[in-house]
Amino acid sequence: MKVIKDIKEMQRESEGLRSSGKKIAFVPTMGYLHDGHAALLRRGRGMADILVMSLFVNPTQFAPTEDLSNYPRDFERDRRIAEKEGTDIIFAPDAKGMYPEGYQTEVSVREISKPLCGASRPAHFAGVATVCCKLFNIVKPHFAVFGEKDFQQFLVIRRMVLDLDMDLEAVPFPTVREPDGLAMSSRNVYLTPEERAQAVCLSRSLALAKEACEKGERNVQKILLLVLGALEDARLGKIDYVDMRAVPSLEKVGKTIAGPTLLALAVKFGKARLIDNTVLLRELWNP
Amino acid sequence: MKVIKDIKEMQRESEGLRSSGKKIAFVPTMGYLHDGHAALLRRGRGMADILVMSLFVNPTQFAPTEDLSNYPRDFERDRRIAEKEGTDIIFAPDAKGMYPEGYQTEVSVREISKPLCGASRPAHFAGVATVCCKLFNIVKPHFAVFGEKDFQQFLVIRRMVLDLDMDLEAVPFPTVREPDGLAMSSRNVYLTPEERAQAVCLSRSLALAKEACEKGERNVQKILLLVLGALEDARLGKIDYVDMRAVPSLEKVGKTIAGPTLLALAVKFGKARLIDNTVLLRELWNP
Numbered sequence: 001m002k003v004i005k006d007i008k009e010m011q012r013e014s015e016g017l018r019s020s021g022k023k024i025a026f027v028p029t030m031g032y033l034h035d036g037h038a039a040l041l042r043r044g045r046g047m048a049d050i051l052v053m054s055l056f057v058n059p060t061q062f063a064p065t066e067d068l069s070n071y072p073r074d075f076e077r078d079r080r081i082a083e084k085e086g087t088d089i090i091f092a093p094d095a096k097g098m099y100p101e102g103y104q105t106e107v108s109v110r111e112i113s114k115p116l117c118g119a120s121r122p123a124h125f126a127g128v129a130t131v132c133c134k135l136f137n138i139v140k141p142h143f144a145v146f147g148e149k150d151f152q153q154f155l156v157i158r159r160m161v162l163d164l165d166m167d168l169e170a171v172p173f174p175t176v177r178e179p180d181g182l183a184m185s186s187r188n189v190y191l192t193p194e195e196r197a198q199a200v201c202l203s204r205s206l207a208l209a210k211e212a213c214e215k216g217e218r219n220v221q222k223i224l225l226l227v228l229g230a231l232e233d234a235r236l237g238k239i240d241y242v243d244m245r246a247v248p249s250l251e252k253v254g255k256t257i258a259g260p261t262l263l264a265l266a267v268k269f270g271k272a273r274l275i276d277n278t279v280l281l282r283e284l285w286n287p
Numbered sequence: 288m289k290v291i292k293d294i295k296e297m298q299r300e301s302e303g304l305r306s307s308g309k310k311i312a313f314v315p316t317m318g319y320l321h322d323g324h325a326a327l328l329r330r331g332r333g334m335a336d337i338l339v340m341s342l343f344v345n346p347t348q349f350a351p352t353e354d355l356s357n358y359p360r361d362f363e364r365d366r367r368i369a370e371k372e373g374t375d376i377i378f379a380p381d382a383k384g385m386y387p388e389g390y391q392t393e394v395s396v397r398e399i400s401k402p403l404c405g406a407s408r409p410a411h412f413a414g415v416a417t418v419c420c421k422l423f424n425i426v427k428p429h430f431a432v433f434g435e436k437d438f439q440q441f442l443v444i445r446r447m448v449l450d451l452d453m454d455l456e457a458v459p460f461p462t463v464r465e466p467d468g469l470a471m472s473s474r475n476v477y478l479t480p481e482e483r484a485q486a487v488c489l490s491r492s493l494a495l496a497k498e499a500c501e502k503g504e505r506n507v508q509k510i511l512l513l514v515l516g517a518l519e520d521a522r523l524g525k526i527d528y529v530d531m532r533a534v535p536s537l538e539k540v541g542k543t544i545a546g547p548t549l550l551a552l553a554v555k556f557g558k559a560r561l562i563d564n565t566v567l568l569r570e571l572w573n574p
Contacts, residue, residue: 137451
């Protein structure tokens, strides 16, 4: 496994690999890898000749008030996990190389970026879209794998890839969960034991909604009340949002749902902001 | 010479050419070619194995009040000129393919896009940057050639290429002029004979400034007054702007110039908005 830090070197490497007919799968990460990342790496490993993982804590997707400086990091551990999962190249640029003096370009995906996490974090998805655009231009992958825990992020990237005619496929991968259902996240390390115990409400509330929907419930208000009721057990948590939106447009839904619908939520526990989601009527989505 | 209208077909063609080791030069145009475009094609022809020209009147770089619907078009004439200059492929997509329903992504280059033409045409450079990003992803060129008549456009594209790590070089090419000095432009056809005669003032005013600078003039106010004086002969023209800006940042200049400086102007004659520019102390610019 190679570790490449230089942007031009990574680009030359990828251009050479593409020219020699190799298919490249790419898993962008901010490091501090958990089993969710490992699953993305395995997915990428299975679909291409070369597996590239990037490791870059992207400053432009954090607001000044957010946890950029505290974001957990452990390069040696990340390197071991990546190697174990068959990664060929770790691309680990530094922030000065990615955003040199005079840097001023932004990629924004308008409507999809506005609701849900975009409402709480206004500049977040432009930061995500821009860094992914850069990483795609450097790594030149045929496939890029994204975890569905960040479902809105996946939709933003998918829309950007379509709109800007990027020659690659954005591949979604199901959320990996702890045994009790909590979605894996590098930010779970922020939780106290008590918060951790209550955080199980997030996935439990979504599971209840999913089950109700499978039994025929289509009323948006009733589904949302079911979720809010289940979240009441998370006494230390503060709800940021609970919302339902059409997939893939993320437009508002009416009183009842008839097509694929993202049910997404964000809850703050102390300094940890946890998110989770499920797609209701997903079988109706034909991406 | 091939004419390709389908985006995916062009992309496959370019991917194949790159894989077989061919270098691709690209000249994006809005058609209605003149000798300026022909010169860009010859420049591209001379630097690569394959020459691709795009022909697309991009709606997103026109404001609703501008001349999109009247923009001159003549595909058969364009095809003959492109073929004569040794073009291998004309890429001519349609607007529905480039901006399908649900399209919502924009690339913006912040500071450089604001002054000069960006002040008169607020959405213009985001439209230009976005369509060039798309065209680069489709045509996958090693070089993209831009005329210096649109010097700000060249700087915007160059900055985008750097910032987004696009694996290509944006190449500037000197403005091609009519015998009397008027910069060639597809929009010159809008001019009445009287306006056409007066339009020579634009290049003449720039030449006076250039000459003064070569003789040692560094005072910004004096250079601008020289230009404004020479533009007084264009009685039918209405000045949109005359400005001096640092190259390549396009930041404001102080009272005197000490480094490479763009002197740019825009003048409206009836429905024709003409632009021209020169770079003073260009020998100090080391791109």
